[in-house]
Amino acid sequence: MNQVKRFFAALLCVGIFLSASGQTAYADTGEDASAPDTGVTINVYNWGEYIANGTDGSMDVNAEFTRRTGISVNYTTFDTNESLYSKLAGGGASYDVIIPSDYMVSKMAREGMLEKLNFDNIPNFQYIDEQFRNPEYDPENEYSVPYTWGLVGIFYNKNYVDPDEVKSWKVLWDEKYSGKILMFDNPRDTFGIAQKLLGFSFNSEDTNEWDQAASLLKQQKPLVQAYVMDQIFDKMAGGDAWLAPYYAGDAAILVEENENIGFTIPTEEGTNFFVDAMCIPKGAPHKEEAEAYINFLCDPEIAAANMDYVGYSTPETAAKELLPEEVQNNEIYYPPQEILDRSEVFVALSDEMNLYLDTLWAEVKMGGPGETATLIAILVFFLLLYIGIVVYKKRKLKKQMS
Amino acid sequence: MKIASKVYTAFLFLFLYAPIVVLVVFSFNASSTRTMWGGFSMRWYEKLVQDQMLLLALRNTLLIAVISAALATALGTVAAIGINAYKGIARKMIMNVTKFPMVNPEIVTGVSMMLLFVFATRLFGDSSLGMGSLIIAHTTFCLPYVVLSVMPKLNQMDSHLYEAAQDLGCPPVCAFFKVVFPEIMPGIVTGLIMAFTLSIDDFVISYFTSGTTQTLPIYIYSMTRKRISPEINALSTVLFGVILLLLLVINLRKTKDKKAEVEK
Numbered sequence: 001m002n003q004v005k006r007f008f009a010a011l012l013c014v015g016i017f018l019s020a021s022g023q024t025a026y027a028d029t030g031e032d033a034s035a036p037d038t039g040v041t042i043n044v045y046n047w048g049e050y051i052a053n054g055t056d057g058s059m060d061v062n063a064e065f066t067r068r069t070g071i072s073v074n075y076t077t078f079d080t081n082e083s084l085y086s087k088l089a090g091g092g093a094s095y096d097v098i099i100p101s102d103y104m105v106s107k108m109a110r111e112g113m114l115e116k117l118n119f120d121n122i123p124n125f126q127y128i129d130e131q132f133r134n135p136e137y138d139p140e141n142e143y144s145v146p147y148t149w150g151l152v153g154i155f156y157n158k159n160y161v162d163p164d165e166v167k168s169w170k171v172l173w174d175e176k177y178s179g180k181i182l183m184f185d186n187p188r189d190t191f192g193i194a195q196k197l198l199g200f201s202f203n204s205e206d207t208n209e210w211d212q213a214a215s216l217l218k219q220q221k222p223l224v225q226a227y228v229m230d231q232i233f234d235k236m237a238g239g240d241a242w243l244a245p246y247y248a249g250d251a252a253i254l255v256e257e258n259e260n261i262g263f264t265i266p267t268e269e270g271t272n273f274f275v276d277a278m279c280i281p282k283g284a285p286h287k288e289e290a291e292a293y294i295n296f297l298c299d300p301e302i303a304a305a306n307m308d309y310v311g312y313s314t315p316e317t318a319a320k321e322l323l324p325e326e327v328q329n330n331e332i333y334y335p336p337q338e339i340l341d342r343s344e345v346f347v348a349l350s351d352e353m354n355l356y357l358d359t360l361w362a363e364v365k366m367g368g369p370g371e372t373a374t375l376i377a378i379l380v381f382f383l384l385l386y387i388g389i390v391v392y393k394k395r396k397l398k399k400q401m402s
Numbered sequence: 403m404k405i406a407s408k409v410y411t412a413f414l415f416l417f418l419y420a421p422i423v424v425l426v427v428f429s430f431n432a433s434s435t436r437t438m439w440g441g442f443s444m445r446w447y448e449k450l451v452q453d454q455m456l457l458l459a460l461r462n463t464l465l466i467a468v469i470s471a472a473l474a475t476a477l478g479t480v481a482a483i484g485i486n487a488y489k490g491i492a493r494k495m496i497m498n499v500t501k502f503p504m505v506n507p508e509i510v511t512g513v514s515m516m517l518l519f520v521f522a523t524r525l526f527g528d529s530s531l532g533m534g535s536l537i538i539a540h541t542t543f544c545l546p547y548v549v550l551s552v553m554p555k556l557n558q559m560d561s562h563l564y565e566a567a568q569d570l571g572c573p574p575v576c577a578f579f580k581v582v583f584p585e586i587m588p589g590i591v592t593g594l595i596m597a598f599t600l601s602i603d604d605f606v607i608s609y610f611t612s613g614t615t616q617t618l619p620i621y622i623y624s625m626t627r628k629r630i631s632p633e634i635n636a637l638s639t640v641l642f643g644v645i646l647l648l649l650l651v652i653n654l655r656k657t658k659d660k661k662a663e664v665e666k
Binding site for chain 2 (some may be wrong): 013017043045047048049050053054055056060062063074075077078079080090091092093095155232233236237238253257258356
């Protein structure tokens with residue numbers, strides 16, 4: 001009995017310690033009087049590490065929203081567009097604000113999973129720059145308000161790679177760097193690089209073009225060390241890899257801490273231009289409060305404070321002007337118009353095309369349909385092992401009986 | 403031979419504890435990379451206590467673990483006593499049914515529970531899964547472990563003790579708490595601790611049944627687009643330290659108790 005008591009007493013201690021430390025961090029939220037509690041809680045679903053959360057002297061954006069409006073925020077995070085999609089499609093989770101990327105916005109809009117926004121409740125939409133309105137993934141601009149945007153560029157190790165070479169995606173096919181190249185671990189980003197090199201559109205519905213991109217990637221595969229996402233940071237910092245494509249918004253983390261790592265946008269062929277946009281899913285229980293939240297995030301001051309922490313680019317000139325000078329003038333974050341003109345945004349593919357892409361991606365990554373053969377071999381091996389054991393046991397039993 | 407066995411033990415401990423040592427060391431790293439040492443600093447610990455979302459996820463995880471471990475222990479102990487009363491084929495069958503969730507792949511359990519919960523919430527007009535569904539799910543998958551750790555203790559116990567207590571005038575409930583309960587206590591404690599750690603650990607089942615509630619493993623997993631922040635190292639170090647301290651305290655008190663008994 002005592003053991004149990006001790007166990008729970010100890011747990012309680014941990015709990016008290018945590019809640020106490022939590023409260024001290026929460027206490028200092030501004031000097032203005034705060035709005036009375038409305039009793040409404042909105043559920044927000046965003047990418048991991050994608051909002052200023054009050055650490056390192058940044059603004060706690062969600063707490064600030066609650067203070068100003070009296071609406072509480074239950075903020076949760078996801079890791080890929082696909083897991084966001086499966087969570088919403090699977091049911092059982094009702095969100096008020098979600099932040100998918102471009103192609104996922106168009107896919108969800110097409111499938112009727114998004115609510116049309118009431119722009120009367122989002123007056124701050126006026127700050128969104130002209131070039132981010134009516135984007136290809138939401139042509140009428142009915143469903144989404146851009147949150148962040150950015151370009152895909154390349155990390156390179158200055159000690160081994162000449163910056164001039166990184167002007168073109170071709171560098172990722174250079175045999176000199178065999179075994180030192182990393183690629184994205186998701187099909188659209190990886191195929192996008194090959195498509196740009198071939199001069200195709202990312203959103204092509206022509207299987208022939210996808211086949212060509214796939215064969216280019218298969219050609220590259222022997223040179224690629226690994227297909228990874230966040231491990232890129234450690235592999236680049238540790239010098240295991242010298243070349244890796246990634247999103248510009250995350251470049252600062254590596255470049256600022258490692259003087260021998262550079263980041264650049266391949267200007268020769270152009271690149272992928274991505275937007276993460278705020279939407280309201282169909283049947284959201286607190287639509288008006290959700291629109292208030294979207295409006296709040298579009299407030300230039302809030303957007304600037306938020307982007308200062310997150311590191312991605314803001315679609316509002318008014319917010320951009322509040323950021324430090326060196327960020328505003330950095331071509332990685334705010335590239336000149338000519339690069340933007342050559343860049344392209346992802347739009348959802350048709351379902352058949354997605355299926356086709358999945359098989360192509362499996363072929364590129366796993367090296368063809370040989371995988372099934374290994375799988376069958378493993379299954380057969382275990383089956384034989386099992387039968388062997390059963391037969392052996394039966395024989396033993398017979399011997400003992402006789 | 404002796405040297406070989408010592409080397410073997412050394413390697414065993416090295417493989418068991420090297421990852422934890424690395425984790426602890428890198429939680430004091432001034433740089434944010436996971437591979438290079440940039441000097442000593444407490445910055446990740448400072449960030450940790452400021453990070454509301456992380457602390458909320460941790461609070462959810464601990465709350466779910468405590469509640470579902472307690473529920474699973476209570477239900478599991480009662481179930482074990484019931485199963486123990488069965489004989490023959492019925493007992494075998496029930497034991498197999500109990501063991502089944504343990505060998506069933508977690509992903510199957512997770513998806514099927516999600517489907518059930520979604521169906522139930524629709525039926526009752528509620529809109530979202532959350533804390534409630536997580537607690538139910540965790541209690542469910544912890545149950546067999548409790549049953550299996552209480553069962554052997556019940557088998558070891560002399561069933562006549564319980565009857566003797568009743569002969570001496572103890573009503574059944576009193577006999578249970580005075581005789582049976584102390585006997586099977588070690589099994590219950592083991593089950594409770596198992597259930598608690600399993601619940602803290604769980605990712606797959608939580609992922610499917612969490613709705614709009616976020617637990618720590620899900621929160622960490624969602625960081626993978628950008629990178630897993632070294633705050634997690636700091637948090638893991640704190641958790642590891644707390645558990646180490648707990649074990650030390652429990653062991654010290656045990657040895658004290660034993661000494662006291664010997665002196666008597």
